Amino acid sequence: MASNWAGNHTYEATAVVRPASVAELSEVVASNEKVRALGTRHSFSDLPDTTGVLVELAGLPEVIEVDPGSLTVSVSAGVTYARLADQLARGGWALANLASLPHLGIAGAVATGTHGSGDGNRCLSASVTAMDLVGPDGETWSTARGDADFAGSVVSLGALGVVHRLTLRVEPAYEVLGTQFTGLSWDALDGHFDEVMSAGYSVSMFTRWTDQVDQVWVKSRDGRPPVGGLYDAVESGTTLHMLPDGDAGAVTGQREPGPWHERLAHFRWDATPSHGAEIQSEYFVPRAHAPQAVAALRRIGRQLSGVLLTSEVRTVAADDLWLSGAYDQDVAAFHFTWARRPEAVHAAVELVEEALMPLQARPHWGKYFSLGSCVLERVHPKLTSFVDLAREVDPGGKFWNGFLQHRLGDVR
Numbered sequence: 001m002a003s004n005w006a007g008n009h010t011y012e013a014t015a016v017v018r019p020a021s022v023a024e025l026s027e028v029v030a031s032n033e034k035v036r037a038l039g040t041r042h043s044f045s046d047l048p049d050t051t052g053v054l055v056e057l058a059g060l061p062e063v064i065e066v067d068p069g070s071l072t073v074s075v076s077a078g079v080t081y082a083r084l085a086d087q088l089a090r091g092g093w094a095l096a097n098l099a100s101l102p103h104l105g106i107a108g109a110v111a112t113g114t115h116g117s118g119d120g121n122r123c124l125s126a127s128v129t130a131m132d133l134v135g136p137d138g139e140t141w142s143t144a145r146g147d148a149d150f151a152g153s154v155v156s157l158g159a160l161g162v163v164h165r166l167t168l169r170v171e172p173a174y175e176v177l178g179t180q181f182t183g184l185s186w187d188a189l190d191g192h193f194d195e196v197m198s199a200g201y202s203v204s205m206f207t208r209w210t211d212q213v214d215q216v217w218v219k220s221r222d223g224r225p226p227v228g229g230l231y232d233a234v235e236s237g238t239t240l241h242m243l244p245d246g247d248a249g250a251v252t253g254q255r256e257p258g259p260w261h262e263r264l265a266h267f268r269w270d271a272t273p274s275h276g277a278e279i280q281s282e283y284f285v286p287r288a289h290a291p292q293a294v295a296a297l298r299r300i301g302r303q304l305s306g307v308l309l310t311s312e313v314r315t316v317a318a319d320d321l322w323l324s325g326a327y328d329q330d331v332a333a334f335h336f337t338w339a340r341r342p343e344a345v346h347a348a349v350e351l352v353e354e355a356l357m358p359l360q361a362r363p364h365w366g367k368y369f370s371l372g373s374c375v376l377e378r379v380h381p382k383l384t385s386f387v388d389l390a391r392e393v394d395p396g397g398k399f400w401n402g403f404l405q406h407r408l409g410d411v412r
C-alpha cells in the first residue's frame with residue numbers, strides 16, 4: 001500500500017481511488033462502507049487512514065475562479081497551494097499567508113488547521129468562507145460563513161465528508177522581503193519574545209533548545225528589514241537553510257523584495273522541502289505562556305538533541321474554528337523536526353508533552369503526538385461539540401477512523 005510523504009506510515013486502506021468528477025466521487029463514497037479523503041499525504045500519522053477506501057481529488061477538473069467583488073477564490077479541492085498561488089499571482093491576487101511549503105493540498109491543510117506565522121495572521125483554514133462536500137450517502141452539501149455548522153466544519157480532520165471545493169479569501173498581490181539572522185542569545189530573547197515575533201509580517205525562530213536561537217527569519221510586507229537589527233543577532237549575507245546540512249537552493253528568495261508567493265513559504269515549490277527522512281510534531285501554546293514554554297523546552301533541550309534536527313517557533317492569531325490550534329486565543333506554535341526514528345521520536349514527544357501540557361498546549365492534528373481524547377478534551381473546548389456534529393453528519397461513522405476514535409472518542 002501507499003505511504004505518507006515522510007514514509008513513517010503505510011496506509012492500511014484497501015485501495016486509493018482517484019475520481020475524475022464530483023459525480024464519480026459521490027458514487028465512490030456512497031458505495032463503500034468506510035471512506036476517507038487523502039490529500040498530498042504530508043501528515044505524519046494514520047490521520048487520513050481508513051480500513052476502506054482512500055479518495056484522492058487530484059483527478060477532479062481543476063477550478064480556480066476569482067470573484068473580485070467578494071474578494072474570494074473558488075478552488076477545486078485537488079489543487080495545491082503552489083498551483084493556486086501561481087494562478088492568483090498571475091492575476092494580481094494573493095492569499096494572506098502560506099505554510100512553510102507550498103506543496104500541500106489546500107483541502108488537507110484546511111482540514112488540519114495548517115498555518116504559517118505572523119502575529120496578525122490566522123491559520124490557513126481561517127481564510128475559508130465556504131466549502132462544498134460529499135456526505136456519507138454520496139449527496140453533496142455546502143456550508144458557508146454565517147451557517148450554524150460552519151465554524152465546526154472547516155478544521156474537519158476529514159470526519160464530515162470529502163470536501164470537493166473551497167472558497168477562500170483573497171487580497172491584492174503584495175511584495176515580501178525576507179531577512180535572515182543568526183545567533184540570537186537566550187538573554188536577548190528573555191523578556192523580548194513579543195518584540196522578536198513582531199519584527200515582521202511573518203517571523204520564525206529556529207533553535208535546538210541548547211545554546212541559543214540559531215536563526216530568525218523575518219518576512220516583512222513593507223519591504224524593509226527590521227529597523228536597528230534584531231538585538232544581538234547578526235543579519236546573514238547569504239541564504240540559509242534552517243538545517244545545518246540543508247540545501248540553501250531549496251529556500252525561497254532572501255534579501256530582495258519579491259512577490260508574496262515566492263517569499264512567504266520557506267521552501268521553493270520546485271525543490272524538496274525540509275529534510276525528507278523526518279517526523280514532525282507541533283504544539284500551540286496560549287500566547288501569554290510562550291516565555292514559559294521557551295523556558296520549559298530549554299530545560300529539556302539536551303535530552304532532545306539526539307533526535308531533534310531543529311525546532312521552529314511561530315505565532316498564529318486567534319480564530320473561531322472549533323478544532324483550530326488557535327481557537328479563541330492567540331498562540332505561539334512550537335514545532336519539532338525530528339530524525340525519522342519512530343521510537344526515539346515517541347520518547348522525545350512524551351518529554352515535550354510533559355513540558356508543554358501544563359501550559360494548555362494543543363497538538364497540531366497533522367503532526368505526530370501521543371495524547372488521547374481525555375487530555376485533548378481539556379485543551380479543546382469544542383471537541384465534544386465537534387464529535388456531536390460528526391455524529392449528526394455521519395451517523396454510521398463512514399468517515400470515522402482509528403485515529404479519531406483514539407483522539408476524539410466514540411462517534412457512534
Ligand SMILES: Cc1cc2nc3c(=O)[nH]c(=O)nc-3n(C[C@H](O)[C@H](O)[C@H](O)COP(=O)(O)OP(=O)(O)OC[C@H]3O[C@@H](n4cnc5c(N)ncnc54)[C@H](O)[C@@H]3O)c2cc1C
Nearest residue numbers: 037039040041042043100105107108114115157158163366
Ligand atoms: C515538509 C512538511 C512541512 C510542513 N509544514 C507545515 C507548516 O508550515 N505549517 C503547518 O501547519 N503544517 C505543516 N505541515 C503539516 C501539513 O500541513 C499537514 O499535515 C496537512 O494535513 C497536510 O495536508 P495534506 O493534503 O498533505 O494532508 P493529508 O495528510 O493527505 O491528510 C490530512 C487530513 O486532511 C484530510 N483531507 C485531505 N483532503 C481532504 C478533503 N478533500 N476533504 C476532507 N478532508 C480531507 C484527510 O482526511 C486527513 O484527515 C508540514 C508537513 C510537511 C511534510
